Amino acid sequence: MKHGDTTITLQREGSPFKGLWVVTVKEMADHMGSIRIRLLFALIGLAAVSAIYSAVQQIRSVVGEDPFVLLHVFTVSQDPLPSFVAFLSFLIPLGAIALGFDAINSEYNRRTLSRVLAQPIYRDAFLMGKFLAGFLTLALTLVVLWLLVIGLALFVLGVPPSAEEIGRSFMFLIAALFYAGVWLTIAMLFSVVFRQPATSALAALGVWLLFAIFWNMLAGLIGQIPSNQMAQLMSQLWFSRISPNTLFAEAMVALLDPTTRSLGPILYSQLEGAMLGTALPFGQSVLLVWPQFTGLIAEVILLFTGTYIIFQRQEIRA
Amino acid sequence: MKTVAAFPRPFKVRVRHTRGVSLPDPQPEELDPACAIQAKGLRKAYGNVVAVKELDLSVRKGEVVGLLGPNGSGKTTTILMLMGLTEPSDGWARVLGYNPLRDPLSVKRRVGYMPDSVGFYDHLTATENLEYTAMLAGLDAASRKARIREVLTHLELSNVADKKVGTFSRGMRQRLGLAEVLVKEPGIIILDEPTSGLDPEAAREFLAIIRALKERGITILLSSHLLHQVQEVCDRVLLFYRGEKVLEGTVGDITRRVMGSTRMFMLEVAGTDPNRVLASIPGILRLSKQGEGKWTVEADRDIRADIADGVTRGGGRLLALSDSEPTLDDVYARYFEHMRTKDAERAAMNSTEEQKFVRAGERSSAEEQETKGAAPQKEDSP
Numbered sequence: 244m245k246h247g248d249t250t251i252t253l254q255r256e257g258s259p260f261k262g263l264w265v266v267t268v269k270e271m272a273d274h275m276g277s278i279r280i281r282l283l284f285a286l287i288g289l290a291a292v293s294a295i296y297s298a299v300q301q302i303r304s305v306v307g308e309d310p311f312v313l314l315h316v317f318t319v320s321q322d323p324l325p326s327f328v329a330f331l332s333f334l335i336p337l338g339a340i341a342l343g344f345d346a347i348n349s350e351y352n353r354r355t356l357s358r359v360l361a362q363p364i365y366r367d368a369f370l371m372g373k374f375l376a377g378f379l380t381l382a383l384t385l386v387v388l389w390l391l392v393i394g395l396a397l398f399v400l401g402v403p404p405s406a407e408e409i410g411r412s413f414m415f416l417i418a419a420l421f422y423a424g425v426w427l428t429i430a431m432l433f434s435v436v437f438r439q440p441a442t443s444a445l446a447a448l449g450v451w452l453l454f455a456i457f458w459n460m461l462a463g464l465i466g467q468i469p470s471n472q473m474a475q476l477m478s479q480l481w482f483s484r485i486s487p488n489t490l491f492a493e494a495m496v497a498l499l500d501p502t503t504r505s506l507g508p509i510l511y512s513q514l515e516g517a518m519l520g521t522a523l524p525f526g527q528s529v530l531l532v533w534p535q536f537t538g539l540i541a542e543v544i545l546l547f548t549g550t551y552i553i554f555q556r557q558e559i560r561a
Numbered sequence: 562m563k564t565v566a567a568f569p570r571p572f573k574v575r576v577r578h579t580r581g582v583s584l585p586d587p588q589p590e591e592l593d594p595a596c597a598i599q600a601k602g603l604r605k606a607y608g609n610v611v612a613v614k615e616l617d618l619s620v621r622k623g624e625v626v627g628l629l630g631p632n633g634s635g636k637t638t639t640i641l642m643l644m645g646l647t648e649p650s651d652g653w654a655r656v657l658g659y660n661p662l663r664d665p666l667s668v669k670r671r672v673g674y675m676p677d678s679v680g681f682y683d684h685l686t687a688t689e690n691l692e693y694t695a696m697l698a699g700l701d702a703a704s705r706k707a708r709i710r711e712v713l714t715h716l717e718l719s720n721v722a723d724k725k726v727g728t729f730s731r732g733m734r735q736r737l738g739l740a741e742v743l744v745k746e747p748g749i750i751i752l753d754e755p756t757s758g759l760d761p762e763a764a765r766e767f768l769a770i771i772r773a774l775k776e777r778g779i780t781i782l783l784s785s786h787l788l789h790q791v792q793e794v795c796d797r798v799l800l801f802y803r804g805e806k807v808l809e810g811t812v813g814d815i816t817r818r819v820m821g822s823t824r825m826f827m828l829e830v831a832g833t834d835p836n837r838v839l840a841s842i843p844g845i846l847r848l849s850k851q852g853e854g855k856w857t858v859e860a861d862r863d864i865r866a867d868i869a870d871g872v873t874r875g876g877g878r879l880l881a882l883s884d885s886e887p888t889l890d891d892v893y894a895r896y897f898e899h900m901r902t903k904d905a906e907r908a909a910m911n912s913t914e915e916q917k918f919v920r921a922g923e924r925s926s927a928e929e930q931e932t933k934g935a936a937p938q939k940e941d942s943p
Binding site: 254255256257261262265266269273276353354355357358359360361362363364365558559560 | 637638641644646647663664665666667669670672673674675676678679680681682683684693694696697698699738741
């Protein structure tokens with residue numbers, strides 16, 4: 244066969260973002276109207292109100308002396324209920340998985356994928372739109388929750404929060420959002436890999452259990468490998484920090500407990516001149532958790548990239 | 562020098578290339594402006610499985626072309642390559658002058674594609690479903706609303722426009738699929754198995770709509786395995802078999818090519834046995850019984866006079882005798898019967914060759930072992 248000598252370059256015409264906003268808006272509308280998200284709202288709302296109520300009961304007695312009342316509303320727990328943040332670190336993955344586990348495979352199963360991709364858009368916009376819709380929905384949920392907590396604390400305790408408290412809790416909100424983003428991308432990755440939504444939901448929940456329960460045990464095992472004690476400690480720490488749960492928990496501790504000075508092992512020599520038990524300034528706390536923030540964001544990007552590559556290579560015929 | 566060979570070989574990473582493979586571009590003189598779709602040497606392989614083999618295709622503007630073939634013969638893969646929804650392994654295609662590999666958005670903006678067993682978002686209404694794809698297609702808000710209403714009315718779906726698609730029947734979904742295609746006002750319409758799963762009445766209605774579109778001058782490419790339907794609407798037919806285009810032409814052309822000069826006659830007699838009275842007619846090829854007193858006669862020439870003569874002479878009464886045009890179904894059946902026997906022959910031949918090959922392989926590996934066993938001894942000796 245005789246053909247021209249020219250070869251096709253890798254480049255394609257047109258923007259990969261065309262149609263992104265249309266997909267995002269439609270998917271978000273779907274999320275908002277779904278029974279799934281209503282159940283989730285009810286669950287989170289119930290957990291929030293009960294956790295805060297019990298925290299407030301305990302805090303009330305010490306209201307006068309505490310400069311960080313609002314932050315304690317987040318972290319204080321009273322048996323048998325866990326604290327609000329403990330509830331959150333538990334419910335965020337659940338909510339994110341619920342929004343993402345059938346993102347792509349349901350389109351295959353409903354046979355809508357080839358019809359939508361026959362419109363003048365690239366797959367990029369479709370996947371990105373689905374992610375953005377889930378992410379924005381989670382963001383909306385978390386912001387509402389955040390405002391609810393602050394409002395409730397203000398109403399019940401009658402103490403206005405300081406600027407620093409608002410700043411710290413806002414940074415915590417951002418951390419929670421990216422923590423949710425990690426779970427959303429994990430769920431979406433499985434929705435691309437597995438054709439059955441039930442399988443992908445199960446796989447995502449399996450990963451969640453792995454990180455929530457077994458990861459610290461594994462980290463302990465890894466920690467026993469090196470001979471040197473410092474190396475043991477560091478390897479354990481590094482391994483456990485692969486888990487988004489660890490990253491989120493560390494960010495949470497450093498932001499909501501201003502007295503936190505370090506998130507790893509610390510030498511006595513480093514503590515010289517430190518006033519233990521006093522609060523760190525806001526900027527210093529943020530500096531302390533900056534690596535954790537970076538880690539969470541990097542995990543979102545890596546997982547999304549993986550999902551993107553697999554999705555691009557898939558055949559779209561059902 | 563021997564020590565060098567003892568080192569392990571560096572890793573060979575096998576990279577699956579789907580992109581980056583240089584695909585040919587057409588020469589300017591190969592492109593025909595009168596063609597809506599052109600493809601040459603189009604090929605698609607999934608690993609070792611070849612889905613489409615070196616396909617040449619051209620569809621003139623305003624033509625209705627049918628892609629025919631059994632399931633899995635490469636029709637859908639061909640369509641997906643034309644839409645830019647899957648990448649060809651080799652060859653080029655141009656759709657309305659655009660390259661679907663390089664510029665799929667321009668192709669998809671101008672081509673309406675209805676996939677087989679089309680699906681919709683069941684929790685949305687018919688209008689909402691169409692609005693979503695119309696927005697993705699880039700239609701502005703004002704024209705979108707009007708177009709959707711107009712198309713739904715045209716396809717007799719206006720009374721269910723605000724009903725959820727979850728309640729729709731198969732035929733209604735299929736019409737909604739066509740409605741979506743029409744909202745875009747496409748230059749080319751590609752329909753993949755548009756009538757599969759429809760009851761005969763719904764299929765007939767659907768074909769009537771397609772015929773109406775054809776009269777408006779829209780180029781249509783449709784795939785099907787139901788021949789009589791394709792026969793009704795298509796100007797030209799491409800017959801696929803195992804990823805290859807095996808026959809191409811008008812229904813009449815293909816019929817003549819496959820059936821040769823064979824002619825078929827319908828015969829209805831009473832009071833005699835045609836097997837007995839017609840056997841001696843020269844040129845008769847086959848006589849088969851279709852029902853009580855009903856027969857089809859295949860012959861290599863017009864033997865109607867001889868049949869009539871034979872029946873009356875044999876003491877029977879001739880009730881009907883007509884020249885019947887072979888339908889595409891007959892052609893299809895005949896053709897695939899032919900291909901299957903060919904395949905069977907080829908398979909039989911291959912298996913004997915394979916056996917020979919295996920035997921040869923065994924022998925050579927045995928030889929290899931012998932030499933290997935001998936090698937260390939050689940090395941030991943100075």
